[in-house]
Amino acid sequence: MPQPLPPAHPADRAGTPAPSARRVNGGLLHSWDLSTGVDGPGTRFVVFLSGCPLRCLYCHNPDTWHLRDGRPAPADDVVREAAKCAEFIGACGGGATVSGGEPLLQPYLAGGLLHRFKHELGLHTALDTSGFLGVRATDALLADTDLVLLDIKSWDRELYRHLTGRRLAPTLEFARRLAELGTDVWVRFVLVPGLTDAAENIEGVAAFTASLGNVTRVDVLPFHRLGAPKWRALGLEYTPADTPAPTPDQVERARSVFAAHGLHAV
């Protein structure tokens, strides 16, 4: 079961100016890497922060769950590493993405990195989040975020809790706040046969997403079991071990539900 959340720093509450975020020089990281196609537009420098309050049944990175497993690393090291490829990724329309785990578990670090990626390196910035801790994203952090990759894992509230161990409402509240701010958002929805693929569930996510008005893309992500070996290595039971990946037809049908609401679904 998810552990209680560590308290948010007072300056991390939504709406609180957080210039101090720019002074934070470190935190607990899992890793960083380059990726193309899934973490925002173009080629991305992606930094994975440690810690996540959710426990998604199909999580493919359970090794990011615990802060205690993170590697202490100065933000300077991360920015220096991103700087090595900043010219290349900037020139080809890419950028930098702060991911996890759940990056808003360390909002000072996430905000500091987004600020430095954007203003020191001149990169397009993205925040990859479940939205559960959206209240910890300050307005300053969001001002430094060009794109939010927002996971809406289910519309059915009970199913969301079953899938993640947490409530859906904070994610929806964060989505509405981003809409009010006019922040560019890509919604991500994992299609899991037998869990999230009910017609009314997909329709609910699609209708809500379309109502926001600021979502420029929806990624319908086929469930896969590539994370299963990590669960076993951690001594955890991987419950969807017998769940098949959706067929191409099932994925296309799900995308068509989003498209019917005028959304760009890929």
Ligand code: SF4
């Ligand atoms: S929010 Fe992401 S990192 Fe956290 S449990 Fe879910 S899939 Fe894993």
